[in-house]
Amino acid sequence: MLESLGQAFSNFTNPVFIYVLLGGCLSGLLVGIIPAIGGLVGCTLLLAFIYGVPPEIGMGLLIAFASVTYTGGSITTILLSIPGTPVNAATLIDGFPMTRNGEGGRALGAALTSSGMGGIVGGLLTILAIPLVTPIVMSIKTSEMFLLVLLGLSFLAVLGRGSMVKGLISGMLGLLFSLIGFQAATGNPRFTFGSLYLMDGIDIVPVLLGLFAISELIELYLKGVSRISDTAPVKGFGQILEGVKDVFRHFWLWLRSTVIGYLIGVIPGVGGETAIFVAYGIAKQTSRNRDKFGKGCVEGVIAPEAANNSKESGALLTTLVLGIPGGALMAVILAGLLIVGVTPGPKMVGENLDLTLTLIMIIITSNLIGCLVALLASPWLVKVARIPMNALLPMVLIAVLTGAYVRGESLWNFAVLICLGILGFFMKKFGYSRPALALGFVLGSLAELYLMHAIQLHGRLFFLTPGSLTIIALIIILPLLPYIRKVTAPLYRRLFSKGGEEARGEVRS
Amino acid sequence: MNRHSNSIFLVLCLIIGLGFLLMSINLTQLEDKVAPILFSVILMILVLVELARELAAKGTLKVATGPVEKGPEDKGSVMAPRIVAIALWLGGPILGICLLGFHITIPLFILLFLTLHGTGWLKGVITALVTEAFFMIICEYGLRIHFYKGLILELWQ
Numbered sequence: 026m027l028e029s030l031g032q033a034f035s036n037f038t039n040p041v042f043i044y045v046l047l048g049g050c051l052s053g054l055l056v057g058i059i060p061a062i063g064g065l066v067g068c069t070l071l072l073a074f075i076y077g078v079p080p081e082i083g084m085g086l087l088i089a090f091a092s093v094t095y096t097g098g099s100i101t102t103i104l105l106s107i108p109g110t111p112v113n114a115a116t117l118i119d120g121f122p123m124t125r126n127g128e129g130g131r132a133l134g135a136a137l138t139s140s141g142m143g144g145i146v147g148g149l150l151t152i153l154a155i156p157l158v159t160p161i162v163m164s165i166k167t168s169e170m171f172l173l174v175l176l177g178l179s180f181l182a183v184l185g186r187g188s189m190v191k192g193l194i195s196g197m198l199g200l201l202f203s204l205i206g207f208q209a210a211t212g213n214p215r216f217t218f219g220s221l222y223l224m225d226g227i228d229i230v231p232v233l234l235g236l237f238a239i240s241e242l243i244e245l246y247l248k249g250v251s252r253i254s255d256t257a258p259v260k261g262f263g264q265i266l267e268g269v270k271d272v273f274r275h276f277w278l279w280l281r282s283t284v285i286g287y288l289i290g291v292i293p294g295v296g297g298e299t300a301i302f303v304a305y306g307i308a309k310q311t312s313r314n315r316d317k318f319g320k321g322c323v324e325g326v327i328a329p330e331a332a333n334n335s336k337e338s339g340a341l342l343t344t345l346v347l348g349i350p351g352g353a354l355m356a357v358i359l360a361g362l363l364i365v366g367v368t369p370g371p372k373m374v375g376e377n378l379d380l381t382l383t384l385i386m387i388i389i390t391s392n393l394i395g396c397l398v399a400l401l402a403s404p405w406l407v408k409v410a411r412i413p414m415n416a417l418l419p420m421v422l423i424a425v426l427t428g429a430y431v432r433g434e435s436l437w438n439f440a441v442l443i444c445l446g447i448l449g450f451f452m453k454k455f456g457y458s459r460p461a462l463a464l465g466f467v468l469g470s471l472a473e474l475y476l477m478h479a480i481q482l483h484g485r486l487f488f489l490t491p492g493s494l495t496i497i498a499l500i501i502i503l504p505l506l507p508y509i510r511k512v513t514a515p516l517y518r519r520l521f522s523k524g525g526e527e528a529r530g531e532v533r534s
Numbered sequence: 535m536n537r538h539s540n541s542i543f544l545v546l547c548l549i550i551g552l553g554f555l556l557m558s559i560n561l562t563q564l565e566d567k568v569a570p571i572l573f574s575v576i577l578m579i580l581v582l583v584e585l586a587r588e589l590a591a592k593g594t595l596k597v598a599t600g601p602v603e604k605g606p607e608d609k610g611s612v613m614a615p616r617i618v619a620i621a622l623w624l625g626g627p628i629l630g631i632c633l634l635g636f637h638i639t640i641p642l643f644i645l646l647f648l649t650l651h652g653t654g655w656l657k658g659v660i661t662a663l664v665t666e667a668f669f670m671i672i673c674e675y676g677l678r679i680h681f682y683k684g685l686i687l688e689l690w691q
Binding site: 158188190191193194197198200201204210211213215216239242243246247410413415416418419420422423426427430431434436439443446451454455457472476477479526 | 539540543544547550551554557558561562563565566568569570573574576577580581583584587616617619620623624625627628631632636640643644646647651652653661664669673677679680681682
């Protein structure tokens with residue numbers, strides 16, 4: 026562990042690495058500030074450009090970018106009441122009222138400090154968690170890895186948004202699409218219809234760009250998103266400094282929210298919004314100023330922002346060591362790992378531990394840089410949000426087309442891009458989970474490889490090992506959770522209601 | 535949510551699953567067949583379950599209890615011209631890239647889009663040139679990406 030930590034630190038002495046880190050941070054901040062574009066589209070675009078670069082550089086750029094988009098998003102959330110990213114929604118509840126009350130700078134200072142520190146502590150928690158999870162991860166067999174992929178899909182489908190069955194349908198579609206091309210073990214072409222393009226399989230980048238970027242662009246254009254007319258002024262750095270001090274005044278609130286965000290982030294499929302709203306809800310319940318929440322209470326800004334950034338470190342740990350992403354953004358990070366030639370799983374705490382530690386240290390450093398830059402430059406950064414959407418749309422489209430083309434330099438990528446874009450648009454319209462399809466596609470080829478290895482090593486009854494049976498039980502129980510709750514709720518109410526003493530066997534004389 | 539459209543979408547998924555299943559059965563080696571057969575059968579079962587739920591739902595649609603991804607409002611004929619417009623704005627640059635290449639299509643598309651959406655000619659030209667310069671400097675020279683020159687130019691040469 027110490028040797029890997031040393032190797033991870035040594036990456037920070039590489040000037041190219043530092044430039045990439047700074048570039049990722051600054052572009053992540055800017056993209057996070059622009060409403061309706063978001064970190065997901067930005068990260069997906071970056072995928073096209075990390076092919077062929079060393080893993081620490083490629084993933085460094087991606088992770089640095091992803092770590093600070095929510096920090097940038099909180100600026101427009103607080104000053105303009107427009108969440109820069111969906112997970113900034115809880116900050117809006119108290120952040121914008123504070124701006125209306127003339128305390129916009131204070132809210133900004135509190136939000137940026139809370140999120141920056143939350144991200145740093147989240148990274149440190151992940152480093153501490155690695156020795157604890159290593160024995161568990163190392164004991165996972167190949168047969169169980171295949172089932173873990175199915176479990177990850179179940180998590181996304183069941184715990185994510187929308188109908189469970191629809192989520193599973195999305196996941197299965199993704200798995201099927203991933204099988205197009207040469208079979209890895211036998212080298213036989215499948216579902217290619219004789220096409221040379223399909224022999225290599227469908228590329229990840231146009232699929233993800235189509236699903237997330239093109240579908241969002243279609244929706245934006247159809248909605249007719251207009252320009253944001255005015256920016257709220259930030260009255261000097263004195264207010265911002267006051268907000269910074271607020272985080273330390275409410276230190277235990279901040280720490281509790283950070284830990285809550287981290288722990289929820291570790292659970293795959295739950296999603297970022299859950300972490301921030303749980304943190305907000307607990308902050309409100311435990312506050313002495315409960316009735317001020319929703320009217321401009323600084324605690325209502327500190328709690329969700331702390332959870333916002335700390336959850337990413339937790340989600341990254343699960344993504345790296347188990348290959349189960351927490352949501353769409355982590356599915357893109359997972360795709361990035363595969364593009365740079367790194368397979369997630371037990372190796373990430375074994376021979377690739379230095380890369381894992383490098384990525385976590387990037388999260389820590391990015392949050393520090395992002396927080397400082399945002400604190401100093403927020404009154405000017407917010408002007409980026411004033412760029413008319415009609416000017417941004419064509420440039421984002423050109424960037425998406427370029428990104429889709431770059432991988433493989435094939436015009437057929439455009440066909441994939443448009444098809445998946447239209448599919449993604451309708452999936453969103455009908456309530457199907459696009460992250461589940463993305464995850465199925467990203468992990469499909471790995472899943473098949475694990476399945477083949479499992480059959481070769483353990484025979485057709487590979488799923489009868491204790492670990493496999495445990496995972497199968499989870500896969501079966503997870504979709505049944507809503508029904509189990511329905512059945513047990515009346516029993517629970519009966520046992521713990523006022524007249525429940527008899528049911529509990531309590532006898533009173 | 536349009537239940538009829540959702541059912542069409544489900545039928546499409548069923549056809550995809552059935553297609554994969556039939557093609558998988560014709561594969562010669564067992565290692566090639568196992569995964570696609572497994573995934574396509576699971577997909578078809580799930581689709582049939584969802585279709586059955588759709589058919590069983592009486593009257594209005596059941597609304598999902600958790601928060602769902604919200605799509606745009608279905609405004610029928612008001613949306614039709616915008617759908618045609620987005621089809622042109624998506625298909626146009628792709629066709630342009632195929633025929634004329636990136637370096638001509640990028641500035642042309644940006645100029646057209648901005649001027650047709652209310653931005654002045656001068657701003658449109660400046661934005662188009664700046665974007666083209668960015669792509670040339672960062673992508674072509676910096677990242678050494680070889681942009682497609684277009685079918686017409688390739689035939690010319």
